[in-house]
Amino acid sequence: MKLAVWTYEGPPHVGAMRVATAMKGLHFVLHAPQGDTYADLLFTMIERRNHRPPVSYTTFQARDLGSDTAVLFRDAAQAAYDRFQPQALMVGASCTAELIQDDPGGLAEALGLPVPVIPLELPSYQRKENFGADETLLQIVRALARPMARTAHVSCNLVGPTALGFRHRDDITEVTALLEEMGIAVNVVAPYDATPADIARFGAAHFNVLMYPETGESACRWLERNLDQPYTKTVPIGVGATRDFVDEVAQLAGVAPRLDTSRLRLPWYSASVDSTYLTGKRVFVFGDGTHVAAAARIARDEMGFQVVGLGCYNREMARPIRALARDFGVDPLITDDYLEVEARIADLAPEMILGTQMERHIGKRLGIPCAVISAPVHVQDFPARYSPQMGIEGANVIFDTWVHPLVMGLEEHLLHMFREDPEFNDDAGPSHHAHGARPPEAAAQANGSANVIWMDEAERELRKVPFFVRGKARRNTEAFAAERGQAEISVETLYEAKAHYAR
Amino acid sequence: MTIQPKSLSSCAQAPVLKERGQHEVFCGLTAIIWLHRKMPDSFFLVIGSRTCAHLLQSAAGVMIFAEPRFGTAILEETDLAGMADAQQEIDREVERLLSRRTDIRRLFLVGSCPSEVIKLDLSKAAERLNAIHAPQTQVFNFSGSGIETTFTQGEDACLSTLADGLPQDNAHQLIIAGALPDVVQDQMLDLLSAIGLSDVKLLPQRTAQDNIGIGPNTHVTFVQPFLGDTHDTVLRRGAKPIYAPFPFGELGTTAWLKAVAGRFGIDPAVVDRVTEAPRARARKAVAAMREDLAGKRVFLMPDSQLEIPLARFLSRECGAELIEVGTPFLHRSLTEPDLSEIAPGPVIAEGQDVEKQLDRVRAARPDLTVCGLGLANPLEAEGLATKWAIELVFSPIHFYEQAGDLAGLFARPLRRRALLKVAAE
Numbered sequence: 001m002k003l004a005v006w007t008y009e010g011p012p013h014v015g016a017m018r019v020a021t022a023m024k025g026l027h028f029v030l031h032a033p034q035g036d037t038y039a040d041l042l043f044t045m046i047e048r049r050n051h052r053p054p055v056s057y058t059t060f061q062a063r064d065l066g067s068d069t070a071v072l073f074r075d076a077a078q079a080a081y082d083r084f085q086p087q088a089l090m091v092g093a094s095c096t097a098e099l100i101q102d103d104p105g106g107l108a109e110a111l112g113l114p115v116p117v118i119p120l121e122l123p124s125y126q127r128k129e130n131f132g133a134d135e136t137l138l139q140i141v142r143a144l145a146r147p148m149a150r151t152a153h154v155s156c157n158l159v160g161p162t163a164l165g166f167r168h169r170d171d172i173t174e175v176t177a178l179l180e181e182m183g184i185a186v187n188v189v190a191p192y193d194a195t196p197a198d199i200a201r202f203g204a205a206h207f208n209v210l211m212y213p214e215t216g217e218s219a220c221r222w223l224e225r226n227l228d229q230p231y232t233k234t235v236p237i238g239v240g241a242t243r244d245f246v247d248e249v250a251q252l253a254g255v256a257p258r259l260d261t262s263r264l265r266l267p268w269y270s271a272s273v274d275s276t277y278l279t280g281k282r283v284f285v286f287g288d289g290t291h292v293a294a295a296a297r298i299a300r301d302e303m304g305f306q307v308v309g310l311g312c313y314n315r316e317m318a319r320p321i322r323a324l325a326r327d328f329g330v331d332p333l334i335t336d337d338y339l340e341v342e343a344r345i346a347d348l349a350p351e352m353i354l355g356t357q358m359e360r361h362i363g364k365r366l367g368i369p370c371a372v373i374s375a376p377v378h379v380q381d382f383p384a385r386y387s388p389q390m391g392i393e394g395a396n397v398i399f400d401t402w403v404h405p406l407v408m409g410l411e412e413h414l415l416h417m418f419r420e421d422p423e424f425n426d427d428a429g430p431s432h433h434a435h436g437a438r439p440p441e442a443a444a445q446a447n448g449s450a451n452v453i454w455m456d457e458a459e460r461e462l463r464k465v466p467f468f469v470r471g472k473a474r475r476n477t478e479a480f481a482a483e484r485g486q487a488e489i490s491v492e493t494l495y496e497a498k499a500h501y502a503r
Numbered sequence: 504m505t506i507q508p509k510s511l512s513s514c515a516q517a518p519v520l521k522e523r524g525q526h527e528v529f530c531g532l533t534a535i536i537w538l539h540r541k542m543p544d545s546f547f548l549v550i551g552s553r554t555c556a557h558l559l560q561s562a563a564g565v566m567i568f569a570e571p572r573f574g575t576a577i578l579e580e581t582d583l584a585g586m587a588d589a590q591q592e593i594d595r596e597v598e599r600l601l602s603r604r605t606d607i608r609r610l611f612l613v614g615s616c617p618s619e620v621i622k623l624d625l626s627k628a629a630e631r632l633n634a635i636h637a638p639q640t641q642v643f644n645f646s647g648s649g650i651e652t653t654f655t656q657g658e659d660a661c662l663s664t665l666a667d668g669l670p671q672d673n674a675h676q677l678i679i680a681g682a683l684p685d686v687v688q689d690q691m692l693d694l695l696s697a698i699g700l701s702d703v704k705l706l707p708q709r710t711a712q713d714n715i716g717i718g719p720n721t722h723v724t725f726v727q728p729f730l731g732d733t734h735d736t737v738l739r740r741g742a743k744p745i746y747a748p749f750p751f752g753e754l755g756t757t758a759w760l761k762a763v764a765g766r767f768g769i770d771p772a773v774v775d776r777v778t779e780a781p782r783a784r785a786r787k788a789v790a791a792m793r794e795d796l797a798g799k800r801v802f803l804m805p806d807s808q809l810e811i812p813l814a815r816f817l818s819r820e821c822g823a824e825l826i827e828v829g830t831p832f833l834h835r836s837l838t839e840p841d842l843s844e845i846a847p848g849p850v851i852a853e854g855q856d857v858e859k860q861l862d863r864v865r866a867a868r869p870d871l872t873v874c875g876l877g878l879a880n881p882l883e884a885e886g887l888a889t890k891w892a893i894e895l896v897f898s899p900i901h902f903y904e905q906a907g908d909l910a911g912l913f914a915r916p917l918r919r920r921a922l923l924k925v926a927a928e
Contacts, residue, residue, distance in 0.1 A: 002577050044877050052878065
């Protein structure tokens, strides 16, 4: 047993639902107790989907356990087929149904339905949501995709975008445009908006674009082995990664690399003088492995931030994230324990967090601004406007999104100059936000080392430091004092530390 | 409102449509979301799966607290394969929790679908842990599993456990069963005090220190209609239940107060006198919404068991026309006073086959459908106005001062649709 407070990922059957809900013409019969239908609201409320997920639940109760839950499943599967007339039927069990071992696959097979029946094995007590999505897409592809003649013109499939994904809807549009510029057509996008009949056409593509390794890698590997379709390894999030992606695709497709950068603004926005204040901002990056790797690269190479810590919640990505952390010279944090992440952030006291909705809550509590870069996300991360993460526009969106939580450049200077002015006082916060964020100092203070004492005068001097760097000043000074075995911090110590850490 | 024992012209005698099929409802674990707020010295430890943890955070919608007073001990492969002794695992997790959270005075071990299917005996665990941790921390257990409970039945299971554990007390007293938002609870206590009942006991108790007992001279009234098991438990403990319409709207609140007053020998005229001003306020507030709701055809899907009393409020006080009133369970004794105030006409349905019920919704095309979050947006996309039912559970809706708010919850979706001049495609 392991105590969980908040979870980054749901159970594997929720991953299967993300695939089923993204698709059309497919129905999923889930053997599950009453109550598991809560998962519907993830899609209808968080993502504002205007259709119910194509999922029928057997919703068995205690009194059914005494009789025959297998009959209940069989009847539910038949009724679902009769009512929805899907092109293919998926069947599986949630955590409780896994325990009663009714064999949904066998039962559904025995119905003799005139459409393919795809049984799913979703080990609820070992694996999680991303595995469930990845495994489900693999099983769909295995069941439906067959070798066939390639399209005359070079084409590819886009693999991985699901329902409830972070900006998947808009990433599809952006990547499709990137490929079109190079004269490459998109054959099938899956699972997003694909029908089982579309999946059957998978083999016509020349190669696959793996958009999200978390949900599409197993399918891509299988397609490589069985349909002889190579797949891309670069995820085009950020300017550098988009350029790399274009090169990789050009090689796979045998065409010339081509990237229209006329709409690309990140590099100039980053170079313009207002962005000087971004230099060396200490950021902590956490999320799914793919988005963390992309965000860390952007943070360092395209924004000029300093990555002070990074990690991911999906253990499947532990290896690449550990390697990435080595490259960045930081300790990787591989955990799905929210409290551990919070403790690490409190300890590092970064000036900004790039994380998930969990980290947004941590940031709110600690008074550290946070930009969301990865699932799990909430309703506000499904914006009405076009807002991709991938490609050229994705890079522009990322610049805006990451800078938004911070105090703006010129404003930062004004804060220095007019520290005593009521309008620019420390607690006022960024002028473009309705509510001033709590100064990051609160976090540092709460977790500050108790064995160093600030003398009154030094404490007063520290208050003169603008709030958004005060946390860092406090931490640095305390570390400086601790290193030298000083128990007290005077004004002198404060300025010695400042000189010591001066860049 | 006059309360007739059994009028021939009401839904109390109507045949009930009983359905079995896919249930689109939460499980009882969801009740933890509001119960832990009502009992600030408590912790709810679900013994379950990742699904349980995911449900709790999805139903809560937002994460307000970094470390909430509930959590899930997630069963793992080793627990199921019998490699680890689940009872020992519970002891270890509880030990760890209580050493970190020394403020916990009441610990609830909450059963889930998987813990019940593997027949994990939580009452045994609670007994053993009580021997170790009481009186510092009392340990209880109840089931919030989907195979045993739907949504609000989680509160019922919790309160039933609490009622079962109350010490014997022969004093003449009143217990009010059902969790209410603090603001509403205070209004209720003021109203009761105004009619002369000031020593009122509450279930659930706010803290473990609020000692209450139960016995043959205890009278119990309910402010939530979903407390069927709690009702049966207090009966077993010898207490005497007070049946009344639930205190929604002006009429419901007055009828409820008079039923309580009657049991304690208080003249109904006293109730009329002290409630004159709030009754007028409630009437005025509801009247403002009535123009949006009068004559509107309403379909209530089964969700929280609040459906019957809310249907009474909608039809009797807001002038709405009821098409179907669904409820997960129909507890006759508790809901009869409300049922008998609903004029014949609507289908009264118990249980659910969601697909068939949606067919009926589409055929009837109601002006307003009260339903769960999983169905609301899809129905809106079909051009049907909806009110999500969960808001009725989380919002203050009881008693006079909330009557207008309650009507407003139903009226707002209709007003909104009238305001929007761009059609959603």
